[in-house]
Amino acid sequence: MLDVQAINQYYGGSHTLRGISLSLEKGECLALLGRNGVGKTTLLKCLMGVLPVSSGSVVFNGEDISRLAPHERAARGIAYVPQGRDIFARLTVEENILMGMATKPAAAARRIKGEIFELFPVLKSMLARRGGDLSGGQQQQLAIARALVAEPKLVILDEPTEGIQPSIIKDIAKVIRLLRERGDIGILLCEQYFDFARELADQFVVLSRGEVVAAGDKSQIDGDDVRSHLSV
Numbered sequence: 721m722l723d724v725q726a727i728n729q730y731y732g733g734s735h736t737l738r739g740i741s742l743s744l745e746k747g748e749c750l751a752l753l754g755r756n757g758v759g760k761t762t763l764l765k766c767l768m769g770v771l772p773v774s775s776g777s778v779v780f781n782g783e784d785i786s787r788l789a790p791h792e793r794a795a796r797g798i799a800y801v802p803q804g805r806d807i808f809a810r811l812t813v814e815e816n817i818l819m820g821m822a823t824k825p826a827a828a829a830r831r832i833k834g835e836i837f838e839l840f841p842v843l844k845s846m847l848a849r850r851g852g853d854l855s856g857g858q859q860q861q862l863a864i865a866r867a868l869v870a871e872p873k874l875v876i877l878d879e880p881t882e883g884i885q886p887s888i889i890k891d892i893a894k895v896i897r898l899l900r901e902r903g904d905i906g907i908l909l910c911e912q913y914f915d916f917a918r919e920l921a922d923q924f925v926v927l928s929r930g931e932v933v934a935a936g937d938k939s940q941i942d943g944d945d946v947r948s949h950l951s952v
């Protein structure tokens with residue numbers, strides 16, 4: 721469903737992404753791993769169209785989307801949960817979730833389906849709370865819920881465990897596992913922690929200094945090798 725070929729990107733004179741390729745099938749979870757600053761977020765922004773690429777292509781479900789604007793990519797079924805979550809602090813939880821449906825055509829369609837609260841029971845009791853009053857973990861769950869109500873075909877999660885307490889990390893892992901088991905959605909999970917990703921992903925791509933330094937599926941990937949690229 722997602723085929724990324726030889727992406728290069730520069731911030732001014734700094735060559736940040738160096739010929740990155742990866743592909744992801746429907747129903748799969750791909751973990752994009754790497755330390756701080758290796759270019760993970762930059763790559764995700766290039767996939768979403770928030771940043772332009774200098775060369776290379778992004779093909780989604782057979783269509784070259786490399787030159788499309790972010791909203792056009794979203795309309796094709798790509799949802800992005802940014803690092804830091806970007807919750808609307810002054811809007812309620814319910815309003816934040818409804819924002820995820822902004823591209824849905826009829827106002828009548830803008831009802832939050834019950835399955836969202838099955839995935840995130842904590843949000844149901846907090847619908848009237850302001851997003852900014854939630855804990856970091858609750859905000860992370862809200863950001864994922866907001867992405868899912870758009871009914872995406874591909875969901876991109878940028879470091880969903882960053883700064884989150886362990887009990888909520890487990891809840892987030894459960895949600896990712898459930899989404900994966902559905903089989904109709906692709907998941908691109910960006911992480912610094914191999915142990916979290918290892919439980920969830922089918923495929924692994926490891927970045928270092930803007931380059932792919934290891935890649936493979938669950939059976940091929942060498943945990944020690946991956947960890948050596950992640951430890952400081």
Ligand SMILES: Nc1ncnc2c1ncn2[C@@H]1O[C@H](COP(=O)(O)OP(=O)(O)OP(=O)(O)O)[C@@H](O)[C@H]1O
Nearest residue numbers: 731736754755756757758759760761762763803879
């Ligand atoms: N807007 C920008 N202008 C110039 N350089 C940038 C910009 N954003 C990021 N960089 C640099 O590009 C490199 C890759 O950053 P990026 O945020 O993609 O890394 P990352 O792997 O996602 O790390 P993190 O986990 O900290 O987000 C870093 O060296 C960073 O300092």
